[in-house]
Amino acid sequence: MQATKNMNQKIHTVIICISDTYLARGHILADFYEQHHESTLILTPDFSHSHKKIIDQKEEGVMYLHHRQYSKNLSWQRIYGHIEFAKLARQTVEQIQPKRIHCLLPANSLAKQMDRYKKEHPEVELIFDINDLWPESLPIPGFEYTPFSWVWKNLRNHHLARAEHVFVECQLFHDVLQKQIGLDSQVLYWSRKGNDEDIDVSLRSDLKKQENPILSLCYLGSANNIIDLAYMKEFLEKLAQKIKIDLHVIANGAKKQEMMDTLKPFVHVIDHGLVYDAKQKQEIFSQCHFGLNMMKSSVCIGLSMKSIDYLEAGLPILNTLQGDLHTWIDQQNCGLNLDRQHIDADIIKVLDLVRDPHLQQTMRENARKLFKEELSLQAFYSHLETIYSSRQK
Numbered sequence: 001m002q003a004t005k006n007m008n009q010k011i012h013t014v015i016i017c018i019s020d021t022y023l024a025r026g027h028i029l030a031d032f033y034e035q036h037h038e039s040t041l042i043l044t045p046d047f048s049h050s051h052k053k054i055i056d057q058k059e060e061g062v063m064y065l066h067h068r069q070y071s072k073n074l075s076w077q078r079i080y081g082h083i084e085f086a087k088l089a090r091q092t093v094e095q096i097q098p099k100r101i102h103c104l105l106p107a108n109s110l111a112k113q114m115d116r117y118k119k120e121h122p123e124v125e126l127i128f129d130i131n132d133l134w135p136e137s138l139p140i141p142g143f144e145y146t147p148f149s150w151v152w153k154n155l156r157n158h159h160l161a162r163a164e165h166v167f168v169e170c171q172l173f174h175d176v177l178q179k180q181i182g183l184d185s186q187v188l189y190w191s192r193k194g195n196d197e198d199i200d201v202s203l204r205s206d207l208k209k210q211e212n213p214i215l216s217l218c219y220l221g222s223a224n225n226i227i228d229l230a231y232m233k234e235f236l237e238k239l240a241q242k243i244k245i246d247l248h249v250i251a252n253g254a255k256k257q258e259m260m261d262t263l264k265p266f267v268h269v270i271d272h273g274l275v276y277d278a279k280q281k282q283e284i285f286s287q288c289h290f291g292l293n294m295m296k297s298s299v300c301i302g303l304s305m306k307s308i309d310y311l312e313a314g315l316p317i318l319n320t321l322q323g324d325l326h327t328w329i330d331q332q333n334c335g336l337n338l339d340r341q342h343i344d345a346d347i348i349k350v351l352d353l354v355r356d357p358h359l360q361q362t363m364r365e366n367a368r369k370l371f372k373e374e375l376s377l378q379a380f381y382s383h384l385e386t387i388y389s390s391r392q393k
Contacts, residue, residue: 157177166185207289218290223253291316
């Protein structure tokens with residue numbers, strides 16, 4: 001157990017975050033509570049889910065609890081590690097005795113352990129903050145009907161009612177939990193600290209070419225087992241018969257090389273590796289017509305993290321997800337929702353957009369406007385402030 005904060009200081013709010021994937025949300029929550037003069041501490045594993053290695057660089061305001069190492073996302077080692085971490089988190093909270101626990105889920109085992117802590121310490125304010133639904137998002141056909149799936153799901157659902165408040169990362173999660181257990185949760189869209197400067201979303205002159213145009217696409221994020229590589233291949237292979245395609249890849253993940261090898265026969269792949277610098281990433285986005293957001297139909301995700309980056313950059317999205325993002329694209333005209341059953345029709349729509357710089361520019365402006373109104377840090381804090389203030393009365 002390692003901490004970078006003076007533990008002699010009384011901690012008001014403990015934020016529990018089991019994955020570095022969600023740690024950005026943990027940090028902006030900590031900033032919010034500290035703006036209200038509440039001391040905070042983030043509990044997180046000493047093992048990186050994203051990079052599959054021990055975390056060497058420690059951050060201020062974070063305590064790193066032991067988590068066993070694992071190499072595959074779908075593995076017993078990961079499940080055991082999550083169960084062990086949840087118990088260790090509860091033990092640590094017992095030592096700290098905070099006034100509030102803001103617990104990000106998954107892991108579902110955290111819901112069980114924090115429920116138990118709340119039973120023994122009814123005075124503590126407990127908030128659950130759901131950023132993913134497991135096992136609903138597991139891309140295994142028929143798994144949701146297995147006994148193990150029911151137990152895993154119930155490990156979360158059985159304990160949510162213990163909290164004073166339940167946040168969900170998107171409206172789709174709210175609707176799923178409402179249907180499953182009648183839970184009335186509060187949507188708190190994902191956000192993070194980012195580039196606060198104004199972003200120029202003007203369509204570059206090279207993207208307006210009418211003669212021999214090249215369609216420039218971007219794939220951002222982890223290439224893992226929930227991407228719909230089969231559909232991506234079918235769609236882009238057919239599209240490449242009509243127009244030359246550049247694919248800019250800013251990614252890591254177990255499926256990255258397979259994805260690039262699959263697409264290289266008909267798409268020019270430009271591998272940028274991992275890019276963390278906001279300005280460098282924006283420069284890549286500005287070279288593209290669309291960002292790709294193509295996931296398997298079985299996953300339960302309403303708003304992917306990559307789509308937030310695209311919208312922040314003013315980059316329209318080619319999307320297969322249902323839920324929040326699908327609705328926004330329909331209503332706000334900031335991309336194109338794709339239909340797996342009508343690939344040829346969608347290809348025509350994409351080609352029409354590429355040939356119309358005015359429509360492209362409108363989509364870029366709409367994407368950026370949507371981000372600022374719904375997903376910016378200011379929007380996050382404004383929404384959270386409304387809820388926080390109402391609870392202090």
